[in-house]
Amino acid sequence: MTAPAIELKGISKAFGPVQANKDISISVQPGTIHGIIGENGAGKSTLMSILYGFYKADAGEIFIKGQKTLIPDSQAAISAGIGMVFQHFKLVENFTVLENIILGAEDGRLLRPSLAKARKELKHLAEEYELNVDPDALIENLSVGHQQRVEILKALYRQADILILDEPTGVLTPAEADQLFRILDRLREEGKTIILITHKLREIMEITDTVSVMRRGQMTATVKTSDTSPQELAELMVGRKVLLRVDKKPATPGEVVLEVENLRVIDDKGVERVKGIDLTVRAGEIVGIAGVAGNGQSELLEVLGGFAEGTGTIRMNGTEIPLSGLGADGQARREAGICHVPEDRQREGLIMDYTAWENTVFGYHRNPEYQSGILMDNAAIQTEAEAKMERFDVRPPDPKLAAKNFSGGNQQKIVLAREIERNPDLLLVGQPTRGVDIGAIEFIHQQIVNLRDQGKAILLVSVELDEILSLSDRIAVMFDGHIMGERSPDQTDEKELGLMMAGITQEPEGDLAKVVDQQFALQEQEREGEANG
Amino acid sequence: MDKMPQWADVVLIPLISLILAAILSALVILAIGENPIDAFNLMVQGALMRSAGWGYTLYYATNFMFTGLAVAVAFHARMFNIGGEGQAMLGGLGVALACLYIPWPHWSLAIIGATVGAALFGAAWAYIPAILQARRGSHIVITTIMFNFIAAGVLNYLLVNMLRPVGAMDPATAKFPEATHLPTFRDMFSTADNIMFRGAPANVTFFIAIAACVLVWYLIWRTRLGYEIRAFGHSESAAKYAGISPVRITVIAMLISGALAGLMSINTTMGESERLILNSTEGAGFIGIAVALMGRSHPFGVFLAAILFGFLYQGGAELALWTNIPRELIVVIQALVILFTGALDNMVRMPLEKLFLALRRRDA
Known part of the structure; x- marks a missing residue:
């Protein structure tokens, strides 16, 4: 039996009175993918920050490849062969891919030799792991999925054998996530060790070999993925039985409550974010808007909620309501019977x-x-x-x-x-469960369904496909400011919706991922064109 | 969880800051060869031990209360009104016009007229930067600073060319009529055989300042407008979501702020000099910033901080009068207090927060 790639023994860390990690021990075998799952605030990120040298543990030991290792800072973590891909990328937007990769790992005072070396190394890595990125592209022109690849390449360039990924799929489309998983698979085959932090049960089940569950700073269980089920993991995370699917009766839609015709929204920078949308929401139904973040859903909600301006026509219970100027504010909307749970509770919904x-x-x-x-x-x-x-x-x-x-x-x-x-007659709901733990998700979903059952209209915007699929009575997919189409949740699946979210409506021929790749390449060209023009 | 108990935040931090400022001041005084303990005694003697000293301390404190409240109200809407100086100057113009051109039968009526005049002129002077900020995004810090200079220029012109009585040598208005003279503390508190507050300028305006503190507290924490001002100050995006108009709140908060700064001139112009002179504000508009910072934008904090700064002003004057400590050094001491209580707040706060956390952990 080989020595584990990483072994943590009795790690504890407290922030003031809060015990973020308590006596945590795990052991990860080399060449495996180990998932760490837990609710927000369970201590996953703290544990990884200790492993990467951001925090110093109050107690406990770290062994890398059988050697006891001290990790006082991230430099030490890198030289121990640990690479980290953060949830929020640490890339310089106006640098090229190559410049980002050598940043902090330059060989000397002059850049040219380092760049040449990195270019060669990058080509090699691209062949070995199918990590294709144009080394001379500017980061700001890359899609989110490609930016993430750059982060992975950065770690590999620094000779990492152990990769930690923190909620890597939060910003990806389902197709991009699939690509990421293929890359991770490949890395595993090549003998790299991967730690995947996530709160999505589906991902854990799909790709990991073993999984550890954290709850309130403690490691409650470590199991082989093949021996467990999503239901069991959810219970371990929350500490009680949870309903993963929403329990709801079929909808009985009534009168049209909200009618949107040809709605257009131009943001502060002069970019058109919503490009002519038609939409109706009836009493007693939940209409879900699916889409990758940044495709105009937020702007749609903001205009309906009265805190951004737009053009077009909106009728509420048959009466037209103004979209700009006087009477187009949150106060007027509330009087018209529109209530709004905004996407960002900390910036909008609450005064903290x-x-x-x-x-x-x-x-x-x-x-x-x-x-x-x-x-x-x-x-x-x-x-x-x-x-x-x-x-x-x-x-x-x-x-x-x-x-x-x-x-x-x-x-x-x-x-x-x-x-x-x-x-309210109409409830606008944006990302109702973003950053919310499983126990509360169940409750929040139930409240939304209850309101529907009282005959109210609900417009739901979420980037979580699971949520859209389980809550909605009708699903509209938004891409690039347009509605790509509407589907009934029982006549569609994640795959079809995922393609629509990437801007593809009909079933493509050939390899699915390739088509998506092409689509992104096209988009990037467009973006570059815009930037140059 | 809050990191510290509230009493530590409100009492301990300003106290430690003050002590630090005092130690540093003492070192400075030592360095020029004077005895800091004697100097401190002199300040206390001069500012607090005699009723006349109190008369000056509270006179200055009155000014600082108004300007401190002005800055505090703007702070709650997350705006930095540095224009208290200019708004107070214009407020003085309002007071002078009300006193000179309306024949008041009695001071009690005159003070109402002067209050209206001061508030209107101060608010009007704040309105222009406010509307520029709200509609055009011109930064209020820049515009209010510039408006201080414009105010000084306007006042200079008016006093020299229009309001100066024929034949008078100094740029000032004529003396206000007798009926507008406000009762001083001496008039109010002296008895036949015991004269209090001899020669001190403190006057009835002090009580208006206290009333202003109470009213501002009600405004900020008990009214709908205050709720909206604070909400806007904490988060503009959330305010928009709630249907609170940023333009409206910006303008209203600045109008209130300007009016409060303007009210200060009742004390200086009507209460003390009894005519409008150049530079009647004496930098009180700027001290208001320090007062608001130290008072944590809370009216009661502003009240206490204003009295502290009143003490520093009066004590400093005593030092200049009786010792070889030059006038400039007193400004240094005042600046140290401002530096420590206002600007270096975190220097004291962070170690204290750690200390309290450590204490709590040991208890747990």
Whole structure:
């Protein structure tokens, strides 16, 4: 039996009173893919930061290839053969691929020899692992999937045998994710060791050999992937039984509530983000908008919610509502019966420094029931907030706590409580479960379905295909500001939706991934053309 | 979890900052060959031990309360109003016009008129930078600084060419009529055999300043407008989501801020000099920034910080009068206090936060 590639023994780390990692031991065999799964705040990122030298563990030892190793900084991690691909790429946007790869690993004061060496090495790596990237392309002109390849190449160029990937598929289309997995497979065949951090059960099941589950800073289990099931992993993560699929009855759509005709949105930079959209949402149905982030879904929500301007026609219950100028603000939308759970609860949905009770009336603070004379009726608001927080199971149920002190899931529950309890005719929901743990996801989905069952219209935008598929009664896919088409969730699958999200409507011939690749190459050319023109 | 108990944030940090500033000041005084303990005693004697000293301390404190509140209100909307100086100058013009051209029967009515005049002129002077910021994105720090200079120029022109009485030598308006003279602390608190606050300029405006502190507290924490101002200050994107108009909040917050700065001139122009002179503001608009920083933009904090700075002003004047410590050094001491309490806040805060975390961990 060979020595494990990485072995952690009894790692502990505390931040103040918070024990982020507690006596964690794992051992990863060389040439395997090891998944680490856990809810937000379970301590996955802390553990990896210790391994990469960002934090110093309070206790415990690290063994690399059987050798006890001290990792005081990332330089030490690199020389121990550890490479890290972060969730948010650490690339210089206006450097070329080659320049990014040698950044920090230059051989001397002059760049030319390093660049030449890197070019050769890159060609070699590309052949060996099918990691094809144009070495002279500027990072800003590359797709997200290709940028991620550059990150992997950076690690390999530094002779990493152990790769850590932190939530690598969060920003990818399903097709891009498949490509990534093929690359990881190839790396494994070549004997590299990979640690994959994710909260997506599907990915763990698909690609890992072994998986460790973390909960509240502790390693609760390490199992062989082939011996476990998504259901079991979910239970290990949350510590209780969870429903992975939403339990819902078929929809009974009624009158048309929202009608959108030829909606166009131009952003601050003068780029057209929404390019003529037609859409209807009926009472009692959930319409899901699928798409990779950045294809105009956010702008669509912002215009409907009244905090961005657009052109076109929007009718709410048959009455036209203004899209710009007077009467096109959040206040007017709320009066028209549109409530909005925004995509980014921290930037939009909540004032993080406000207390929970102040946040439970945010956007409705002008309603007469919250006024007493010229002052606000804070006592009434607090009483109401307490009741709302109890109904939506916000923990801790303390209305006086600042919003920033709640976990992501509980912050989202505060926003949902505020918007759903208004009983709106139309609820706009953006990324309802982004950064929310599994236990809370179940609850949030249930609330959305309940509102639908009360005959309300719901427009859901999410980049999580699973979520779109399980919640929606009708799915529209957005790509590059257009709606590529509508599908019924029981007549489509992730593969078809994934292709639509990449801009392809009909079933392509030949190798699927190749077509997607071509599509991205085309897009890149277009982008370059735009940049040059 | 908050990193520190609230009392540490509100009391301990300013206190440590002050002590650090005091130590450094003491070293400076030592370096020029004076005794820092004597100097400190002199400051306390001069500013706090006699009623006349208090009369000066509170007079300065009144100015700083108004300008500190002005900066604080703008801070809550995340705007840095450096134009308190100019707004106060224009407020003085409002006071002078109200006092000179309206025949008031009694000071109690005159002060209402002067308040309206000061607030209107101060707000008007803040309106232009506000609308430029809200509609055109011109940075309020730049525009308000420039408007300080413009205000000084405007006032200079008006005093020299239009408001100066015929034959007068100095650029100032005529003396205000007798009926507009405000009661000083001496008028209010002296008894027949015990004269208090002799010669000190503190006057009834001090109570208006206290009222302003209370009203600003209500405004910021109890009204809908305050809720919207704070929301906008914390997150503009969230404010937009909620349907709060950034233009409206920017303009309204700056109008209130300018009005508060303008009110300061009731104290200086109507209460003290009883005519409008050049440079009646004496830099109080800038001290207001330090006061607001030190007071954490909270009206009660502003009240306390204003009194501290009043003490420094009056104590400094005493030092200049009785010792060989030059006037410039007193400015250095005041600057050190501003530096430590305002700018170097994190220097004290971060070690303290660590300390409290360590203490908590040991308890846990």
